[in-house]
Amino acid sequence: MAARVADLMPAVRADLEALTRIPSVSLDSFDQQHVDDSAQAVADLLAAEGMEVRIVREGGRPAVIGHLPGPEGAPTVLLYAHHDVQPPGDESDWNTPMFEPTEIDGRLYARGIADDKAGVMAHVAALRAHGGKPPVSVTVFVEGEEEIASQSLPAILEKHGESLQADAIVLADSQNWKIGVPALTTTLRGLVRVVVEVKALEHGVHSGMFGGAVPDGLTALARLLATLHDEEGNVAVAGLQTSEAADLDYPEEVLRTDSGLAEGVQPIGSGSFLSRLWTRPSMTVIGIDAPSVAKAANLLTPVGRAKLSMRIHPAEVPDTAYELLKKHLEDNAPWGCQVTVTLDDQGQGFAADAQGPVYEQARAAFRDAWDGTEPVDIGVGGSIPFVASFAERFPDAAILVTGVEDPDTRAHAANESLHLAEFERVCLAEALLLERLGATNLSPNAPCGASNPTERME
Incomplete structure (x- = not known):
């Protein structure tokens, strides 16, 4: 199988590059024709592998569903990815053309090359490796709006859920532990x-006339935001859940390298780094409305506004966390200022019971593909709300969260890239x-952990 996949990789890469050249940014402010074109390109790729394919749209961006039956009585595997991508950002921040895949030192650079068009192509490569006759029934579901919170996914799952039923679901939108070490995201x-x-204030006033006796909205906002962390940098919102993460080796020097932490800047929070990243809450100010430095007048600004992104424990109920955050902000209003908190978005976390035959076989497949390297179970600090949606809609399916990324992929940032050797191992x-x-044996009556492993495949 390894030789077969190696022979396929040049064509897989060419198709990946062609798909990545379509700037399928799903944000409203971008041309949505590109998202339609991307969906059609995915549909064509799946159809070429013998799948029965349809493009569906339930009030949002187009998604692609393909199905290929396997042998009678074989289990069904659902393969998920998404074909929409993040905005590329400022072109000056990129070292290569934003939508023209460019190879440098074994990595392929472009927006969407890893997140998640390589996920799409990993599914296509797996189908090609079996010559269009997989040993299981395969359904492929490629979403078109994951980067804008999968807003129509509930409607898609409601209307098309029967065609997406599966014994195992592979969600290819995460990462591996590091180059050379595969991982399941649990x-x-x-x-x-x-x-x-x-x-x-009701309106802006002269800073010299009233400053010193009257607060301004931005200073009050800054004081309020400062209450969200304690002196160590832990989130100070009372009542939020927390726990310890897996005991994997992740020293400070690796954190500094992976994150790009500037020289002299210290990490924040307490406890293990992986707990801070995976199972403890975090709070980030991701936007502020304020006069620009270049155009600022000598005024007391009447109102300050900020957007906050709070990541919560995998088992935390988002509604509960929102109420706790709202109470904290209202209770800490500086100088009696009026504080208004508006929910912008929320998403449920995910925690898998990663036991049983599907997980055993996934770990065995990882070991084979990575030449005997033992896979690890990891957490991810970011949120992928669609995973919880699948877990809720298909409670009896084993859900595997996998991916093509590594710590230097820089998904969502400038210079996003895909490590080509790792991509081949993923395929x-x-x-x-x-x-x-x-x-x-994936029948419902099979005991937990039961499996019938095949021999090691070369």
Whole structure:
């Protein structure tokens, strides 16, 4: 199988590059024809592998559903990815053209090359590796609005859920532990995003005339935001859940390198770094409305507004976390200023019970694809709300959260990239997983952990 996948990779890469050249940014302010074009390109790729394909749209961006039946009685595997991408940002921040894949030192650079068009192509590669006749029934679902919070996904799952039923679901939108070490993502933090407004004045007034006796909205906002962390940098909102993460080696020097922490800047928070990143809440100010430095007048600004992104424990209920954050902000209003908190978005976290035959076979496929390297279970600090949606809609399916990314992928940032050697291992692992699941008893009556492993596949 490894030789077969290696032979396929030049064509897989060419198709990945062609798909990535379509700037399928799903944000409203971008041309949505590109998202339509991307959906059609995905549909064509799946159809070429013999799948029965349809493009569906339930009030949002187009998604693609493909199905290819396997042998009678074989389990069904659902393969998920998304074809929409993040905005590219400022072109001056990129070292290569934003939508023209460019190889440098074994990495391929472009917006969406890893997140998540390589996920799409990993599914296509697995199908090609089996010559269009996989040992399991395969359904592929490629969403078109993951980067804008999967707003129509509930409607899609409601209307098309029957066609997406599966024994195992592979969600290819995460990362591996590091280059050379594969991983299953077993926990994801949830998300609560709010806009907080602090009003100090009915209108702006001269800073020299009234400064010193009258607060301004921006200073009041800054004081309020400062209450969100304690002196160590832990989130100070009372009542939020927290726990310890997996005990993996992640020293400070690796954190500094992976995050790009500037020289002299210290990490924040307490406890292990992985707990801070995976299972404890975090609070980030991601936007502020304020006069620009270049155009600022000598005024007391009447109102300050900020957008906050709070990541929450995988088991935390977003509604509960929102109420706790709202109470904290209102209770800490400086100088009696008027504080208004508005919910912008939220998403449920995810925690998998990563046991049983599907997980056993996934780990075995990883070991084979990575030449015997033992895979690890990891958490991800970011939120992928669609995972919880799938877990809720298909409670009996084993959910595998996998991916093509590594710590230097820089998804969502400038210079996003894909490590080509790791991408080939991902493609091989998925092809091997389909083969292993085809030889595994996934019936509901099989005892937890039961499996029928195939021999090691070369």
